[in-house]
Amino acid sequence: MIFRILDGGAGSELHDLGYHVHEDPLWSARLLDTNPGAIKQLHKSYLEAGADTIITVTYQATVAGFEKFLGVSTERATELIKSGVSLAREACHEVPPNLKKGTERRVAGSVGPYGVFLHDGSEYSGYYVESMTQKDGKYLCHGEKFSEAIQIVMSSDQVIAAGINCTHPSYISELLDSLRPLQISKPIIVKPNSGEGWKSGVGWCGRGEQSPLEAHLTAWVDKGATWIGGCCRIKPHDIKTLKEYVEHIVK
């Protein structure tokens, strides 16, 4: 199995760099219009940290959302979504290769669920329709078992990998354990958040209270995770550390 290092959080990192993305209904996707250079720089910082797969900043990008919140035409909205891919590809070309032989860089397109357009938090609660957001170490917020959802998703020929995104690190081992009986042959993705909570008006809380990601890595790799990165509050320097640990564990 080929191990891949994915990037870390986009929105939280842009927030730390001074962009007010959290209060925006378009989140980081607004920058595709107002500051594409910031997005390219974000991608470059993760590539420089050692990520081999970067994810476009298009989770919150929808034609309807751009029309509504940017006041642009359908054509311009479509162009903006495509520009998310071009920016990521340009970043890949502009950062000198620092990968092991045989690994090539990849750009993964991010497509958020319908709930992101509603901008009411329903993609987390699962209230609007089926949600794949994790409630705990076994179940999705909508009530289904995580392992059953993964089994269904992985059975599609069009799915090359699936896994866990933006989930508290303490849930991940149990979730991976629940996949073991399935003997999945496709790559399993693990992209935890840092475990911090977001409080409106306060910001991210509890950084110092979380154990570092690398403390979990050996267990996650043992339990089958092969594509590893991070989501909210996982920063470029975390990805650098993660890459070094993964290389050490799997050499």
Ligand SMILES: [Zn+2]
């Ligand atoms: Zn996240």
